[in-house]
Amino acid sequence: MPKLRMTGRGLWITVLVVPPLAFVALFIVYPILSAFAYAFFDWQGLRRLDFIGLENFHTVLFVEPYRSWTLNAFRNNVIVFFALMVLQNGLGFILAYALWRELPGARFHRVAVFLPVVLSTIIVAYLFKLFYHPLFGVVNISLRSIGLGWLAQPWLGQSSTALWSLIIAQAWHMVGFPTLVFLAGMQRIPGEILDAVRMETESEWVKITKIVWPLVAPSATIVFTLLFVGAFNWFELPYIMAGLDGSPFGSTDVLGLYFYRTAFGNVSAGQQDFGLGSALAVLIFIFIAAIATVITLRLRAREIQL
Amino acid sequence: MKANLIRTGAALAAVLVAAPAFTQDLTFWSWRQEDRAAYQQFIETFEAANPGITVKFETFEAANYNTILSTALAGGTGPDVMMVRAYGGLENVAAAGYLEPLSTDTVPALADFAAPALAAESMRSDGVIYAVPFASQTQLVIYNKAIFDAHGLEEPQTWAELEALSQTLKDAGIMAFANGTATAWQNETVTFGLGSSLMGKDFYNDLMAGETDFTDERFTNALAAVNDLAQEYFPEGFIGLDYPSAQQLFSSEMAAMFIGGSYELANFRSQNPGIELGVFAAPGLAADDEKLVGLYFDGGYAANAAGTHKEASITFLNYLASHEFGQAFANTLSNISTVPGVTFENPLLAEVNELNQSSIPYLMLAHFRYGEPSGSVLIQGEMQKLFAGETTPEAIGEVLTTGLAAWYEPFQN
Numbered sequence: 001m002p003k004l005r006m007t008g009r010g011l012w013i014t015v016l017v018v019p020p021l022a023f024v025a026l027f028i029v030y031p032i033l034s035a036f037a038y039a040f041f042d043w044q045g046l047r048r049l050d051f052i053g054l055e056n057f058h059t060v061l062f063v064e065p066y067r068s069w070t071l072n073a074f075r076n077n078v079i080v081f082f083a084l085m086v087l088q089n090g091l092g093f094i095l096a097y098a099l100w101r102e103l104p105g106a107r108f109h110r111v112a113v114f115l116p117v118v119l120s121t122i123i124v125a126y127l128f129k130l131f132y133h134p135l136f137g138v139v140n141i142s143l144r145s146i147g148l149g150w151l152a153q154p155w156l157g158q159s160s161t162a163l164w165s166l167i168i169a170q171a172w173h174m175v176g177f178p179t180l181v182f183l184a185g186m187q188r189i190p191g192e193i194l195d196a197v198r199m200e201t202e203s204e205w206v207k208i209t210k211i212v213w214p215l216v217a218p219s220a221t222i223v224f225t226l227l228f229v230g231a232f233n234w235f236e237l238p239y240i241m242a243g244l245d246g247s248p249f250g251s252t253d254v255l256g257l258y259f260y261r262t263a264f265g266n267v268s269a270g271q272q273d274f275g276l277g278s279a280l281a282v283l284i285f286i287f288i289a290a291i292a293t294v295i296t297l298r299l300r301a302r303e304i305q306l
Numbered sequence: 307m308k309a310n311l312i313r314t315g316a317a318l319a320a321v322l323v324a325a326p327a328f329t330q331d332l333t334f335w336s337w338r339q340e341d342r343a344a345y346q347q348f349i350e351t352f353e354a355a356n357p358g359i360t361v362k363f364e365t366f367e368a369a370n371y372n373t374i375l376s377t378a379l380a381g382g383t384g385p386d387v388m389m390v391r392a393y394g395g396l397e398n399v400a401a402a403g404y405l406e407p408l409s410t411d412t413v414p415a416l417a418d419f420a421a422p423a424l425a426a427e428s429m430r431s432d433g434v435i436y437a438v439p440f441a442s443q444t445q446l447v448i449y450n451k452a453i454f455d456a457h458g459l460e461e462p463q464t465w466a467e468l469e470a471l472s473q474t475l476k477d478a479g480i481m482a483f484a485n486g487t488a489t490a491w492q493n494e495t496v497t498f499g500l501g502s503s504l505m506g507k508d509f510y511n512d513l514m515a516g517e518t519d520f521t522d523e524r525f526t527n528a529l530a531a532v533n534d535l536a537q538e539y540f541p542e543g544f545i546g547l548d549y550p551s552a553q554q555l556f557s558s559e560m561a562a563m564f565i566g567g568s569y570e571l572a573n574f575r576s577q578n579p580g581i582e583l584g585v586f587a588a589p590g591l592a593a594d595d596e597k598l599v600g601l602y603f604d605g606g607y608a609a610n611a612a613g614t615h616k617e618a619s620i621t622f623l624n625y626l627a628s629h630e631f632g633q634a635f636a637n638t639l640s641n642i643s644t645v646p647g648v649t650f651e652n653p654l655l656a657e658v659n660e661l662n663q664s665s666i667p668y669l670m671l672a673h674f675r676y677g678e679p680s681g682s683v684l685i686q687g688e689m690q691k692l693f694a695g696e697t698t699p700e701a702i703g704e705v706l707t708t709g710l711a712a713w714y715e716p717f718q719n
Contacts, residue, residue: 044401065679065709133551134486134543154546157488158694245490248545248694249687264373265398268491268675268682272373272398 032285038278048274056279060262066276072250073258080167080254081231087171089223092178093216097208099179100186110183114176121173125240128169132156156241159251166252170237174230178223185219186212214304221299225292232288235260255284330618332361333385337371344638351634352625359618361387372398379404379610386613387622390437392426392603394675399608400429405436406609412620413438415627415645422667423644426603430676437606438627439644440635444568444658445499445600445668451582453480453562461586463593465504465531472539475562482539484561486547493689494670494682497532498600499565502666503590504528507598510666514673516716521703529699533692545693557581568658569604572640583654587661599661602668603644677713684709 039056042049060066095113099106116124131138132155140152155165189212197211213220235256238246244266246253260266263277336345342365349361364385366374372391376399378384384404390396399405410417416424416435427437454460454471457478462468472482487493509524520526541547541555556564557577564570565588574581587597607626609619625631632645640652642659650656667673674681684706691697697705711717 065712129548132546134546135541135551135555140543152543154488154543156548157486157543157546157690159696243490245683245686247488247490248690264370266369268494268680268686271394271676271678271680272376273678 035278035281035285038274039282041275043273043275052275056275057283060276060279060283066262069250069253069258070255070280073246073253073255076163076246076252076254077232077234079163080170080234081228083164083167084171084174084227084231085224087167088175089178089220089227091171092175092223093182095175095179096182096186097212099183113179116173117176117180119173121236122240124169124173125237128165128172129156129241132165157248159248162242162248162252166238166241169241170234173237178227181219181223182216185216189215214302217299217303221296221303224299225296228292228295229288232284255280259284330359330615332359332387332615332618332622334361334363334622335375335385335388336363336365337368337389339365339368341639344635347638348631348634351630352622355625356621359615359621361622375399376402376404379612382612384610384612386610386615386619388608388610389440389605390427390608391605392439393671394680396427396436396606397429397676400436404611406611406613406616406619407434407436408438408609408623409435413624413627415624415629418646419627419644420646422601423603426672427606427608437608438623439603439606440626441604441641442644442662443602443604443668444642444662444665445495445502445566445602446568446585446658446661447499447563447565447588448556448570448574449563449584449586450556450559450561451584453559454584461584462589464589465591468589469535469538472535472563476539481541481555481561482563483536483541484552484556484564485536485540485566486544486549486552487536487540487690487693488546489549490686490690491682492549492552493686493693495567496536496565497529497685497689498668498670499567500532500535500588501528502598502600503588503595504531505666506590507596507666510669513669519703519717520706520710521700526699526703529689529692529702532689533699536693545690553577568642568655571654571658575640585654585657585661587664596664597661599665600668601662601665602671674710674714677710679709679712681706681710 038048040051040053042052042055060070095109099110099113103109130136134140134152134154134157137155139155143149143152153161155161193211193215194207197207201207233256234254238252238254238257239260242252242257244257244261245268246257259277259280262280263272263274265272334345334349338345342363345363349363353360371389372395375384375388375390379399380402390399390405408416416438419439423439423442424435427439428435449461453475457471457474457480459471459474462471475482485492485496487496505524505528509518509522512518512522513520536544541552541561547555552564553570553573554577555561557574559578559581564574568585571583571585574583587599589595589597607623609616609623613619627645629645629647632643632648635641635645636643636648636650636652636655640655642650642655642662650659670681670685685702688697688702688705692699692702707717
């Protein structure tokens with residue numbers, strides 16, 4: 001059995017490692033575990049009653065009205081994820097490519113693209129809420145002024161447009177982040193490889209698909225995984241723009257809002273139920289952890305070591 | 307000299323140690339940040355009359371107040387005295403046993419309070435009162451007197467008159483109503499602020515007696531009428547118009563009417579001090595249909611059952627239930643105090659108080675917020691669907707009845 005001696009080095013490592021471990025244990029591991037535990041109890045408001053096993057999980061997944069609320073929120077999260085994959089990460093890749101190729105004004109645009117990321121979500125959400133205002137919003141006013149008044153909509157009030165309006169606001173807000181990560185990835189591509197490609201072909205398309213895209217795979221792994229986690233934890237923007245109820249009639253409801261409403265209640269809801277809320281939180285956590293692991297492993301596998 | 311110093315020091319120390327035993331410091335929690343100055347005033351009056359008790363007023367964000375309060379109470383760090391919500395919101399806190407039960411023995415003034423006000427602050431299961439109710443709110447139509455006068459309009463006596471005057475305003479290029487329904491809870495306000503007289507007292511009584519449900523024609527016809535009026539006379543794109551924007555349309559005098567609660571009056575005044583306001587109960591179909599407003603109680607003052615200064619808390623509650631406080635509350639906060647015998651200096655409040663004499667309870671809040679799904683959540687979403695043309699009033703009646711049957715026993719057959 002190896003002896004554990006507190007030499008100077010060992011002591012140092014212990015002193016440096018213990019506080020952050022304790023911090024993580026206290027503020028991250030403990031709350032997650034206690035949410036796990038809460039999910040197995042019956043609650044009256046914030047008062048814990050009896051142990052009821054998997055009853056809460058069964059309720060949120062299979063008992064009406066929770067079942068349809070859960071499904072609806074989950075479906076919206078899935079839409080958000082795929083839409084942002086195209087609008088945020090897809091556009092981010094194109095923007096990064098344009099910046100990397102040093103198109104005219106690249107210096108200015110590098111800052112401009114990243115600027116919205118720096119803004120607080122609250123500011124962006126209120127800004128877009130004003131943009132979408134049915135009477136005075138810049139969107140409707142612009143449409144009317146160029147003779148497309150028939151396209152003017154109550155954007156945030158229709159089930160057909162509300163979620164998409166939020167998605168566009170979110171994409172505008174965060175598109176700078178994947179752009180930056182992709183750009184960093186592109187800048188790491190060695191010049192020799194690019195020179196070699198230039199000898200073979202002039203086609204940008206071939207260059208993107210055969211060289212750039214495979215070589216920025218590590219960047220793609222990061223932004224895809226973060227987008228997945230972000231899309232399923234989405235809360236601030238819909239909370240500010242649509243309210244806790246996912247107005248209108250649940251068409252912007254997402255798991256984050258639904259969890260908050262269930263656990264803490266809102267003014268219009270009848271009850272606050274920590275048990276159901278915790279069960280939801282646990283389900284969301286397991287789902288995100290499992291899928292994010294799969295995504296990371298699969299995407300890692302296609303990364304190429306240079 | 308030195309001995310003197312030591313003696314003085316010892317005496318001072320003794321006073322410092324003993325001081326907490328002489329004064330009782332109460333903490334008092336509220337969600338009314340905007341009323342802070344007024345409450346400081348009330349508290350000063352109370353402290354002057356009750357030496358030895360001090361009250362510290364603390365406010366928290368309204369939307370999350372219940373969460374913050376229940377968390378604190380559960381953790382044993384709750385306040386001594388607190389504002390609590392009414393109905394289902396009260397039960398959330400009271401059912402967990404955090405609140406001190408009140409009676410006419412401990413707070414004698416409660417004996418004279420109106421029964422519906424006390425019911426709003428009692429548990430349905432045992433009928434025990436847990437809080438001193440503080441204000442009632444009324445859902446009605448607020449209108450801009452100057453605009454009405456300029457177009458020679460009068461308060462409508464029938465639904466047809468309401469439509470006609472809205473048409474007159476619309477023809478004159480003025481928005482008849484300011485309301486929008488993008489903010490979920492505004493749908494409930496609009497529905498019952500406009501529809502209470504159309505539904506009628508008989509419908510309410512039958513519903514409570516378990517003799518009818520929401521598929522009743524009196525209810526669904528009212529929803530249809532509300533929808534028709536909204537489509538015609540609410541602002542363009544009102545389904546995408548949120549609550550603050552709607553308030554601004556009215557307070558900036560771009561629109562002539564606002565369906566809302568009596569709590570809007572003070573706010574409109576402070577936004578636009580020059581605005582001349584009037585109120586009326588939305589009419590029924592015929593002139594002799596009783597004109598009803600939707601009435602509910604806002605919340606109450608409760609004491610912490612586990613508080614360290616319970617006696618002082620009860621003394622403070624007795625002050626909060628007194629005529630003196632009720633009158634000061636009505637005068638400074640422009641709210642309808644629930645304390646009996648309070649008179650209203652403000653003519654508008656006096657008028658609201660008058661309208662309250664013929665009312666039905668604000669239905670979903672008073673009776674259908676005790677389980678999931680709550681009637682409020684259902685009606686809000688369903689009305690948004692109706693306004694967007696995605697459902698019918700009859701279908702709403704079905705959804706409400708079957709949805710509420712999940713926990714509301716009279717609908718379970």
